[in-house]
Amino acid sequence: MHDSRTTRRKFLVAALTLGGAAATVPFLRSSQAWAASDADMPSVMVKLARRLFPHEDMADTVYSEVVGQVLATVASNPATAGLVDGATRVLDSAGSGSWFDLAEAEQLEVLRATENDPTVVGLRETVRFVFYQNESVWKHIDYPGSSKEYGGYINRGFNDIDWLPEAE
Amino acid sequence: MAKQFDKSDSSIVVVIGSGAGGGTLANELAQKGIDVVCLEAGKRLTLADVVNHPPTMDARMGWHDKRVGNMVWVCKTVGGTTMRWSGVTPLFQEHEFKALSTYGQLDAGTTLIDWPLTLEELNPYYRQAEDKMGVSGTHGIPESAETNNFKVLKAGGRKIGYKEITASRTAINPVARNGRPGCQQISFCNSGCAIGAKWSTMYTEIPAAEATGHFELRANSMVVQITHDAKGRATGVVYKDKDGALHEQKARAVCVAGNVVETTRLLLNSESSLFPDGLGNSTGNVGKHYTRHTFGIAFGLMPKPVNFHRGTRQSGIILDEQYHKPERGFAGGYIIETLGVDPWNVSNAVGGWGPENTVFAENYTHLAGIFITGEDPTEARNRITLHPTERDENGLPVPVIDYRDHANTLAMREHSMKKSRELYESLGATHFYGGDIPVGAHNMGVARMSADPKDGVTNRWGQVHDMENLFVSDGSTFSTSAAANPTLTIVALAIRQADHIAERMKTKSL
Numbered sequence: 001m002h003d004s005r006t007t008r009r010k011f012l013v014a015a016l017t018l019g020g021a022a023a024t025v026p027f028l029r030s031s032q033a034w035a036a037s038d039a040d041m042p043s044v045m046v047k048l049a050r051r052l053f054p055h056e057d058m059a060d061t062v063y064s065e066v067v068g069q070v071l072a073t074v075a076s077n078p079a080t081a082g083l084v085d086g087a088t089r090v091l092d093s094a095g096s097g098s099w100f101d102l103a104e105a106e107q108l109e110v111l112r113a114t115e116n117d118p119t120v121v122g123l124r125e126t127v128r129f130v131f132y133q134n135e136s137v138w139k140h141i142d143y144p145g146s147s148k149e150y151g152g153y154i155n156r157g158f159n160d161i162d163w164l165p166e167a168e
Numbered sequence: 169m170a171k172q173f174d175k176s177d178s179s180i181v182v183v184i185g186s187g188a189g190g191g192t193l194a195n196e197l198a199q200k201g202i203d204v205v206c207l208e209a210g211k212r213l214t215l216a217d218v219v220n221h222p223p224t225m226d227a228r229m230g231w232h233d234k235r236v237g238n239m240v241w242v243c244k245t246v247g248g249t250t251m252r253w254s255g256v257t258p259l260f261q262e263h264e265f266k267a268l269s270t271y272g273q274l275d276a277g278t279t280l281i282d283w284p285l286t287l288e289e290l291n292p293y294y295r296q297a298e299d300k301m302g303v304s305g306t307h308g309i310p311e312s313a314e315t316n317n318f319k320v321l322k323a324g325g326r327k328i329g330y331k332e333i334t335a336s337r338t339a340i341n342p343v344a345r346n347g348r349p350g351c352q353q354i355s356f357c358n359s360g361c362a363i364g365a366k367w368s369t370m371y372t373e374i375p376a377a378e379a380t381g382h383f384e385l386r387a388n389s390m391v392v393q394i395t396h397d398a399k400g401r402a403t404g405v406v407y408k409d410k411d412g413a414l415h416e417q418k419a420r421a422v423c424v425a426g427n428v429v430e431t432t433r434l435l436l437n438s439e440s441s442l443f444p445d446g447l448g449n450s451t452g453n454v455g456k457h458y459t460r461h462t463f464g465i466a467f468g469l470m471p472k473p474v475n476f477h478r479g480t481r482q483s484g485i486i487l488d489e490q491y492h493k494p495e496r497g498f499a500g501g502y503i504i505e506t507l508g509v510d511p512w513n514v515s516n517a518v519g520g521w522g523p524e525n526t527v528f529a530e531n532y533t534h535l536a537g538i539f540i541t542g543e544d545p546t547e548a549r550n551r552i553t554l555h556p557t558e559r560d561e562n563g564l565p566v567p568v569i570d571y572r573d574h575a576n577t578l579a580m581r582e583h584s585m586k587k588s589r590e591l592y593e594s595l596g597a598t599h600f601y602g603g604d605i606p607v608g609a610h611n612m613g614v615a616r617m618s619a620d621p622k623d624g625v626t627n628r629w630g631q632v633h634d635m636e637n638l639f640v641s642d643g644s645t646f647s648t649s650a651a652a653n654p655t656l657t658i659v660a661l662a663i664r665q666a667d668h669i670a671e672r673m674k675t676k677s678l
Contacts, residue, residue: 052521055530111521124521132512132529133223141532143477143511146220148362152352158479161316163472164323164595 042067044088044100049127051107055140062136069130080126087123090114170378170385173205178418180205181669182405183425184391184434187248188658189642190425191369192300195377196666202673203382205417206374207389207407209430210245215371218360222510225359234560235429237569240460240608242427246387247370249427249609250655252358254482254539255340255366257303257656258503259294262287263492264543264650270492271499271545274576278545279457283647284619284628293660301367301659302345305336310343312336315353315479317506320470320536324591325486325504332487339367339656340480348372353479356510389415390562394422394438394447394638402638408562421669421678425642425662428458428611429567432552432644435615435625437565448615448625448632448640455553457546457616457624458569459649460608462502462577464540464584465517468592469599473533476508482539483508489542489587490651498579501651502542504588509537518601527599536592539605540584544649545574546613571608610654615644629668630661637678641665 045067046060074080091099095110102110114120131137138145147153173180183194186208194206210229219225229251231244243249263270265283273280295307304312312335314322325333340357343350351365364371377383388410395403395416404418424431432455436446448454486504493501509517515529528535550572554565573581585602592600618624621633630645632638641662643654650657672678 053515053526053529054523055526108522115521128515128521129223129512132510132515138511141511141529143532147354147478148220152354153478154352156478157475158315158353159313159319161319161472161474164319165327 039100041084047100051111052124052127053131058140065136066131066134070127073130074126083123086119090117090120171381173203173384175415175417179203179420181421182417182419183423185248185425186246186369186374188250188655189662191373192659192662193423193641193666194383195373196663198377198380198383200670201382202670206385207391208246208387209390212246212387215362215364218362220354220356220359220362222356222359234566235569236555236566238571238608240429240611246374247368250368251360251370253655254357255338256482256485256505256653257337257339258485258652260287260650260652260657261490267648274499274545277547277549279548280545281618281623281647284617290660293664296663297656297660301339302341303337303339304342312338312342315483316474317476317508317536318484320474321484321506324595327594328590330486330488335484337485341365351480355477355479355508357481391434392564400442400635402635421637423639423641427642428614428644429552431640431642432614433554433567436554447638448634450634451622453625455614456548456551457613458550458552458571459544459546459613460571461610461649462542462544462580463605464581465507465605466538466585466588466602467528468536468597469528469531470534470536471596474536475533476535476537481508482506496583498576500543502540502580502584503651505539507537507539528601538588541651541653542580543651544577546648547574552614612643612646612649612654615640616647617645618647630665639665
């Protein structure tokens with residue numbers, strides 16, 4: 001299939017993270033009235049990150065760390081500085097009230113309804129990129145990171161699998 | 169050691185690009201005593217610049233200039249995309265040189281042709297390329313070690329009836345050879361090999377060429393135009409250095425190996441009153457027939473740990489599906505290869521969000537991975553053009569890449585994903601993801617070799633039909649895509665082209 005959504009997603013990530021010439025993220029200005037939550041942006045973002053990438057046993061502190069990095073990342077680039085406000089505005093205007101204050105089921109419904117919105121996509125892919133580069137996240141999923149400084153895996157289990165059926 | 173040539177020296181051969189095609193061609197010519205200037209748009213890295221972190225290396229060596237349309241995934245650095253390539257070196261099969269004769273034209277949109285050369289003719293050059301690159305399991309080189317990810321592929325492959333399964337045929341040293349060390353199973357070879365166990369022109373062909381005294385590498389040199397005289401003979405190139413200053417280098421012959429997008433742009437951007445549609449484009453084929461393989465990616469969530477981050481990313485292949493078996497519902501075949509990627513690439517490939525996405529990264533240690541590369545029919549509509557108005561930071565027209573999968577490609581991908589699922593489920597996989605990789609990493613076809621000039625841009629030696637001393641030396645010359653990862657064939661064709669150029673220089677016909 002030619003998945004233009006995936007292409008756009010990757011394009012956005014490239015734009016966001018590499019600061020390329022194409023670093024322009026569409027910013028949707030909703031004319032609709034929207035209801036902001038009283039919650040501060042980091043709290044909204046932690047909830048959002050958990051709904052998007054729900055690792056059940058992962059501590060909130062890890063999500064908070066990721067959110068801190070996301071907020072710093074988007075703020076550092078004029079092309080993405082409005083991304084968090086823009087995306088949460090879309091979420092807030094798509095449900096029955098501020099997204100943060102909705103029940104979980106409706107939060108998910110709003111995320112499904114807005115999942116192709118360019119601003120929401122931009123924010124989601126930034127979160128994905130930062131989240132899965134984060135060392136605390138890596139620790140949670142048992143990915144140890146760079147192996148170069150340990151001499152690779154030549155003597156550390158590259159071929160240690162022991163549960164496969166015996167070859168005939 | 170490294171020589172310096174005068175810009176007015178019109179006896180030299182200019183090679184544009186230092187990757188698989190350009191780097192190899194330049195070294196082969198220099199070894200024969202032919203003077204070569206190699207112009208490379210990217211900078212020269214060292215092994216110390218290679219870190220084991222894919223996003224960092226993509227920023228460091230990826231080609232991120234502005235493009236419109238479909239994404240491509242290539243490098244802008246000395247060594248070109250051989251810094252990134254996986255090292256997998258399957259051979260073409262005989263029928264893949266005869267796409268039109270074997271498959272017939274698939275529909276009104278496809279533009280299949282037969283290659284103007286045969287497997288038999290390329291075989292001696294395949295052997296030289298294998299030896300040069302150090303392909304495991306050939307030329308007395310040991311077999312590659314079997315990684316966990318490969319062992320899963322092999323066990324599942326056997327369970328569903330596959331026979332041609334090997335961890336070898338990869339240009340990654342199993343043991344030290346030719347001054348390069350054996351593989352340490354560091355992983356994510358696509359970030360560049362930090363120890364140089366994987367063949368890349370950056371630390372093989374380029375320094376070997378420099379040692380001849382017949383070669384000069386100019387990095388940070390972006391060629392913007394190929395010049396020619398009133399008779400249509402190439403006379404040199406104009407390039408921009410890192411400070412933006414323009415230079416002209418005279419040449420006896422010019423060889424273009426910029427990888428498909430840049431090769432197209434350079435040929436089209438060199439338009440003149442003599443060649444108003446661009447160089448080599450008198451029959452309108454430059455940029456057309458752009459093909460990038462049937463790609464696929466699959467993850468199986470296995471019942472117990474695999475740890476596919478330990479070891480070579482693409483550490484083995486299954487060849488049973490490479491044959492042309494029309495009863496499967498599509499023309500041509502595909503190759504099943506292992507794939508191991510970092511956590512972000514897992515999440516990004518699966519796409520979407522929520523538990524259906526997260527289950528894969530959550531169980532990162534239990535993932536096994538497959539990469540599919542298969543034949544993708546050439547079509548006139550799949551093409552690269554230049555944007556009429558948009559310009560990049562070099563003042564060059566921005567390339568516009570227009571590629572859509574053919575129905576044959578969709579059917580092949582679906583078949584490959586069904587087989588991948590069967591393979592992993594035969595070993596108890598609890599979850600499976602299979603899908604497309606909508607990125608051009610294997611770019612081919614835009615200056616293809618054709619027996620008849622009306623069907624392509626270059627002749628059987630990669631010489632532009634319209635110009636006797638202008639050559640194309642990268643994957644652009646592939647007449648059709650075949651299934652195999654293209655690098656080995658690019659290298660074999662470059663060695664063959666060097667022989668041809670040397671012969672013509674000897675007989676004064678160049």
